[in-house]
Amino acid sequence: MKLWKWLTAVWLTGVLVAGFLIPLPRIPILEESARNLFLHVPMWFTMMVMFGIAFWYSIRFLNHGNLQNDHAASSATATGLIFGLSGLITGSVWARFTWGTWWTFAEPRMNLAAMSMLIFVAYFILRSAIDDPEKRARISAVYNIFGVVTAPFLLYIIPRQLPSLHPGAEGNPAFSEITAPELRYVFYPAVVGFIALAFWIYDVVKRTKKLEEISQQWNT
Amino acid sequence: MHYLQSILAIFHKEWREEKRTRFAVTSVLAFTASALLVMIFSIRAQYLDPTPKSGLMWIVLLFASLTAGAGSFLRERDRNTLLLLTIHAKPLAIYLGKLLYNTAFLCGLLLITLILYTFLLDVAIVGILSLVITLITASIGLAGVMTITSAMIAQADRKGALFSVLSIPLLVPLILLVTRTTRDAFITGNPEQVLSDYMALTGFCGVVITLGVLLFDYLLTAEG
Numbered sequence: 001m002k003l004w005k006w007l008t009a010v011w012l013t014g015v016l017v018a019g020f021l022i023p024l025p026r027i028p029i030l031e032e033s034a035r036n037l038f039l040h041v042p043m044w045f046t047m048m049v050m051f052g053i054a055f056w057y058s059i060r061f062l063n064h065g066n067l068q069n070d071h072a073a074s075s076a077t078a079t080g081l082i083f084g085l086s087g088l089i090t091g092s093v094w095a096r097f098t099w100g101t102w103w104t105f106a107e108p109r110m111n112l113a114a115m116s117m118l119i120f121v122a123y124f125i126l127r128s129a130i131d132d133p134e135k136r137a138r139i140s141a142v143y144n145i146f147g148v149v150t151a152p153f154l155l156y157i158i159p160r161q162l163p164s165l166h167p168g169a170e171g172n173p174a175f176s177e178i179t180a181p182e183l184r185y186v187f188y189p190a191v192v193g194f195i196a197l198a199f200w201i202y203d204v205v206k207r208t209k210k211l212e213e214i215s216q217q218w219n220t
Numbered sequence: 221m222h223y224l225q226s227i228l229a230i231f232h233k234e235w236r237e238e239k240r241t242r243f244a245v246t247s248v249l250a251f252t253a254s255a256l257l258v259m260i261f262s263i264r265a266q267y268l269d270p271t272p273k274s275g276l277m278w279i280v281l282l283f284a285s286l287t288a289g290a291g292s293f294l295r296e297r298d299r300n301t302l303l304l305l306t307i308h309a310k311p312l313a314i315y316l317g318k319l320l321y322n323t324a325f326l327c328g329l330l331l332i333t334l335i336l337y338t339f340l341l342d343v344a345i346v347g348i349l350s351l352v353i354t355l356i357t358a359s360i361g362l363a364g365v366m367t368i369t370s371a372m373i374a375q376a377d378r379k380g381a382l383f384s385v386l387s388i389p390l391l392v393p394l395i396l397l398v399t400r401t402t403r404d405a406f407i408t409g410n411p412e413q414v415l416s417d418y419m420a421l422t423g424f425c426g427v428v429i430t431l432g433v434l435l436f437d438y439l440l441t442a443e444g
Contacts, residue, residue, distance in 0.1 A: 062438050112392075115392050116389070118388075121389075125386075129382050138439075139375055139376075142439060143372060145435060146390060147390070150390050154393055158393055158397065158420065161417060
């Protein structure tokens, strides 16, 4: 195991322990659930990073060919999807304790984030529909680029035009002077830690794909 | 000039093909009419507010255009004429010609459906201008996405519901935006209120068509 993975493991353990143990000032409505900030928000940041990597490797595949780029793109998308789902789940839990319901259709961010996940689910359905690896890589790279470029409409543009309860909407800043400063001491390390964890998962998935490819070549 | 000629030639070819069979037009119109009738009757849509009214209309239109849009490249594939097309025209010209035809087709479809819908539901249209802008941008956006996804599924080995699965998530932003602008056309008719929606719509169409122009080459190369 490489050094950065050890570091990630220790770092993230520290972040989690600190996240659960640091004393927080009393925040109305949020109360202790404010600790979810260390989980919920980094999930989305990490998802963006992973989809960004998938975008980059999709473009690389279209320019240079080479199936390794395709493995990288699909592994990064899969990892991003895992973190997106975790973001939805942590968000849903948070909604239960602050808004009083697991899921609400009055909240555009929640529903549109779920919708944008479907773009990347469709990406994997498209992959499973094509047999030839070269062709699959080419067409799914095009779809991936389409997905990454239209997802911001769902995640950023439209939610800002609809009434919303979610922090970050108008008159409801996500992170500002009213946020307790103690939160930041754990929040930023948590972002770094989860992105590192995502790279770890991505690395494992990518290497598994490579091994699968090699074993398939052996079998034929 | 050469590009323009081949774009127009592709457009013309699509038009003549449609004129010969009238398959797409009749099937899509029949689909829209039956879906509208079922929907309006089963949920008593005439008593609804303008918001669900415009939402329902766009859901029907989304599925109607999906039934029409899939054929664009699938037909070429089934008759093995895609290769023939690529000999005669550059990929970009094929894309733009198909895009132009699909846009025109959808624009007509949306217009007819809208007239039918207002006739059946007795909706008052306050803002003609915002409705026209909505119709045009919606047909450009729908055609932009569906021309690309149709070229994708033409190459897939398993099709099934693939076309809808690929297109719907990409089209959700468009449908949400046009639902809002249509509702505005039903209630206030003041385009300034939803100006940011129009800007987002224009952005969406721009993004989709730019991507199509940039990426269409990759969907046709090594076709065979």
